[in-house]
Amino acid sequence: MNTLLTFFIPLLSSSLVWSGYLENNQDVLKPEGWTHVGQVDPTEELELTFALKQQNVHLLEERLRLVSDPDSAQYGKYLHLEEVASLVHPSELTQKVVHHWLQSHGIKNCQTVHTQDFLQCTMTAEVAETLLSGSKFHRYTRDGQSVVRSSAPYSVHDDIHQHLDFVGGLHRFPPKGLDPNKASSDRKQKQSKVGIHLGVTPAILRARYNLSASDVGTAQNNSQAVAQFLEQYYSPADLADFMTMFGRSFKHLSQVDRVVGTQGKGKTGIEASLDVEYIMSTGANISTWVFTNPGRHESQEPFLQWMVLLSNMSDLPWVHTISYGDDEDSLSTAYMMRINTEFMKAGVRGISLLFASGDSGAGCKHLGKGQNCFRPSFPASSPYVTTVGGTSFKNPFKLTYEVTDYISGGGFSNVFKMPEYQASAVDGYLKTVAAALPPRAYFNITGRAYPDMAALSDNYWVVMNRVPVPWVSGTSASTPVVGGMLSLINDQRLRKGLPVLGFLNPRLYKLKGQALFDVTEGCHLGCLDEQVQGHGFCAAPSWDPVTGWGTPNYPELLAVLLAE
Numbered sequence: 001m002n003t004l005l006t007f008f009i010p011l012l013s014s015s016l017v018w019s020g021y022l023e024n025n026q027d028v029l030k031p032e033g034w035t036h037v038g039q040v041d042p043t044e045e046l047e048l049t050f051a052l053k054q055q056n057v058h059l060l061e062e063r064l065r066l067v068s069d070p071d072s073a074q075y076g077k078y079l080h081l082e083e084v085a086s087l088v089h090p091s092e093l094t095q096k097v098v099h100h101w102l103q104s105h106g107i108k109n110c111q112t113v114h115t116q117d118f119l120q121c122t123m124t125a126e127v128a129e130t131l132l133s134g135s136k137f138h139r140y141t142r143d144g145q146s147v148v149r150s151s152a153p154y155s156v157h158d159d160i161h162q163h164l165d166f167v168g169g170l171h172r173f174p175p176k177g178l179d180p181n182k183a184s185s186d187r188k189q190k191q192s193k194v195g196i197h198l199g200v201t202p203a204i205l206r207a208r209y210n211l212s213a214s215d216v217g218t219a220q221n222n223s224q225a226v227a228q229f230l231e232q233y234y235s236p237a238d239l240a241d242f243m244t245m246f247g248r249s250f251k252h253l254s255q256v257d258r259v260v261g262t263q264g265k266g267k268t269g270i271e272a273s274l275d276v277e278y279i280m281s282t283g284a285n286i287s288t289w290v291f292t293n294p295g296r297h298e299s300q301e302p303f304l305q306w307m308v309l310l311s312n313m314s315d316l317p318w319v320h321t322i323s324y325g326d327d328e329d330s331l332s333t334a335y336m337m338r339i340n341t342e343f344m345k346a347g348v349r350g351i352s353l354l355f356a357s358g359d360s361g362a363g364c365k366h367l368g369k370g371q372n373c374f375r376p377s378f379p380a381s382s383p384y385v386t387t388v389g390g391t392s393f394k395n396p397f398k399l400t401y402e403v404t405d406y407i408s409g410g411g412f413s414n415v416f417k418m419p420e421y422q423a424s425a426v427d428g429y430l431k432t433v434a435a436a437l438p439p440r441a442y443f444n445i446t447g448r449a450y451p452d453m454a455a456l457s458d459n460y461w462v463v464m465n466r467v468p469v470p471w472v473s474g475t476s477a478s479t480p481v482v483g484g485m486l487s488l489i490n491d492q493r494l495r496k497g498l499p500v501l502g503f504l505n506p507r508l509y510k511l512k513g514q515a516l517f518d519v520t521e522g523c524h525l526g527c528l529d530e531q532v533q534g535h536g537f538c539a540a541p542s543w544d545p546v547t548g549w550g551t552p553n554y555p556e557l558l559a560v561l562l563a564e
């Protein structure tokens with residue numbers, strides 16, 4: 001009943017007021033934790049992002065399928081940014097209509113990107129509110145961070161509607177960061193009963209995943225990146241200390257090669273440090289970039305800013321790891337669909353995007369009295385990224401057997417259909433566990449299922465403010481660990497003159513678990529109700545929606561992924 005309502009109201013009103021909502025199911029409510037400061041002054045400048053309708057999205061999708069399928073003759077034949085641009089750039093009509101519309105409102109200050117499918121424009125709040133009817137811009141704060149967002153949905157004239165996917169900068173508050181420290185506070189208590197745990201360090205990861213001292217980067221033009229969208233920055237001094245303390249057994253770099261964005265505002269963040277310290281520990285001796293909080297203006301969406309930037313940079317690292325995620329149900333379908341197309345644009349260029357699967361297991365959404373369902377997270381649920389879940393050691397004193405980390409995000413998308421490459425793997429899982437599956441009303445069996453693989457996510461050491469800190473946990477730890485290993489494999493492929501791995505999933509699923517340590521024990525979090533009693537899904541032999549195919553056995557993975 002609920003879904004019907006949200007879909008019908010916008011349709012009705014659009015025929016009444018001859019204008020339409022671009023994002024008719026976008027959550028516009030202020031999320032918990034933000035304080036309303038007040039309406040912004042009409043003369044204040046805003047910076048909004050217009051996502052213009054692209055052409056040939058189906059051709060782009062088909063192209064991505066071919067370049068990432070190892071059995072295709074097109075495998076590894078990646079496109080340059082200019083080629084992506086000539087494929088997807090908006091039609092001349094679209095560009096004309098949108099430019100004319102903006103100009104007729106006196107908006108002249110716009111910047112485009114290489115692919116011409118985004119426009120970023122500055123205008124006053126007053127002009128924005130006329131341009132996008134219904135919008136009302138207010139300022140909100142949380143923990144010293146300040147953003148400007150619209151408290152009400154916006155619509156555009158029918159003539160414009162068909163030329164835009166959405167407008168960025170009105171909704172979507174920055175999500176709360178994964179809080180790796182909080183996630184671990186209750187296990188700390190659990191484990192203090194068991195005894196002392198030494199925690200995960202680069203040496204432990206390298207031992208568990210069988211990286212030898214000579215498994216470091218050697219290729220000239222290889223690079224990797226982490227992207228950060230929280231109000232925090234990594235500290236170069238902490239990174240250097242971390243490498244001095246924990247990097248003795250392998251050749252590594254102790255400095256980031258390039259920072260893109262505004263490093264320095266905000267505070268040193270545990271998550272920012274975690275990502276950089278660990279991608280540089282598995283992807284050792286590989287040039288590393290940090291994309292840091294690139295949302296410069298209060299009215300911008302940091303994650304969207306990063307996506308826009310990718311369409312404007314022809315020279316990018318091959319592997320990106322990202323710990324950003326939001327509930328699918330808080331985002332408009334139009335937004336997620338378009339961001340998904342942006343992931344395809346990266347994939348056809350040979351760029352691997354790795355997202356953390358989230359730290360709330362299957363998640364839980366309350367539908368009504370005693371009625372719940374799981375709550376998938378985006379971009380983890382996109383079929384065009386590689387999603388990484390989390391594990392922990394079964395016995396904290398042995399580096400052998402990994403089991404599910406109960407926080408490991410996973411489940412089934414309500415937005416994206418199950419892609420071909422995973423259909424038989426997921427089908428296998430559903431059959432294996434049939435009787436033990438959560439009730440069908442909790443998840444969407446036809447959706448994209450995630451994660452794709454996993455790595456340790458529990459009990460990491462990081463260096464923060466020059467001090468080593470234990471007990472840091474979360475899939476924002478496992479993701480850079482896997483990212484660094486993919487970079488090492490890219491490194492070897494580049495040295496052999498082979499194309500990089502690009503979008504990994506079609507190839508990963510064809511391995512059917514080969515070269516990975518299968519994780520078969522443990523369940524992740526779900527809803528705290530009588531029906532599922534705190535559980536989401538459970539791990540099982542082969543692929544599962546908790547730890548994917550499992551964790552990497554590096555030498556074997558290298559061997560199978562080094563074949564043409």
Ligand SMILES: *[C@@H]1O[C@H](CO)[C@@H](O)[C@H](O)[C@H]1NC(C)=O
Nearest residue numbers: 111112113114119120308312
């Ligand atoms: C894209 O890059 C060009 C220069 O290469 C720059 O002029 C333009 O402002 C950039 N666009 C955005 C949206 O930043």
Ligand SMILES: *[C@@H]1O[C@H](CO)[C@@H](O)[C@H](O)[C@H]1NC(C)=O
Nearest residue numbers: 208209210399400553555556
């Ligand atoms: C990799 O690690 C596993 C478990 O730690 C070990 O049994 C195996 O012999 C190692 N080597 C290879 C090449 O798999």
Ligand SMILES: *[C@@H]1O[C@H](CO)[C@@H](O)[C@H](O)[C@H]1NC(C)=O
Nearest residue numbers: 216217218219220251285286
């Ligand atoms: C580290 O990488 C550089 C290339 O960036 C290479 O010249 C050097 O040999 C590598 N170091 C080791 C120990 O392999």
Ligand SMILES: *[C@@H]1O[C@H](CO)[C@@H](O)[C@H](O)[C@H]1NC(C)=O
Nearest residue numbers: 414415416417418444446447
């Ligand atoms: C289930 O997922 C499909 C896409 O795979 C979607 O079309 C459908 O609306 C989803 N159902 C619900 C109840 O969200």
Ligand SMILES: CC(=O)N[C@H]1CO[C@H](CO)[C@@H](O)[C@@H]1O
Nearest residue numbers: 221222223287315316317318
């Ligand atoms: C992504 C990356 O690291 N690209 C580099 C490849 O090499 C050229 C020339 O040395 C550099 O300009 C790029 O930055």
